[in-house]
Amino acid sequence: MEEVKKAVVQFTKDRDWDQFHSPANLAKSIAIESGELLECFQWNDNYDKETVCKELADVVNYAILLADKLDVNLEDIVMSKLRENEKKYPVNKSKGNSKKYTEL
Numbered sequence: 194m195e196e197v198k199k200a201v202v203q204f205t206k207d208r209d210w211d212q213f214h215s216p217a218n219l220a221k222s223i224a225i226e227s228g229e230l231l232e233c234f235q236w237n238d239n240y241d242k243e244t245v246c247k248e249l250a251d252v253v254n255y256a257i258l259l260a261d262k263l264d265v266n267l268e269d270i271v272m273s274k275l276r277e278n279e280k281k282y283p284v285n286k287s288k289g290n291s292k293k294y295t296e297l
Contacts, residue, residue, distance in 0.1 A: 201261075214258055215262075216262055222255045223255045223259065226251040226255060232248075282294055283297075
């Protein structure tokens, strides 16, 4: 993942786009690109995988840039959140169940 992060950050640096990438702008961009990803599934489950992958990549790229801007390690924060979710959703209560942790 480190190679991907370096490539995304370098792409932005090469174009002098960092000046536009405040945390707020990056968060907005994640939401916008997430909407474009969701649009791929708007009317039915017949989707074009290539288009979905491109939109997913846009979401991930902005997430990488936001993590970089906030000076946080993506692997660390994802693993921390996963450990938190493991406590909220123990296997014995949540397996095969889509209820929110407060309803388990």
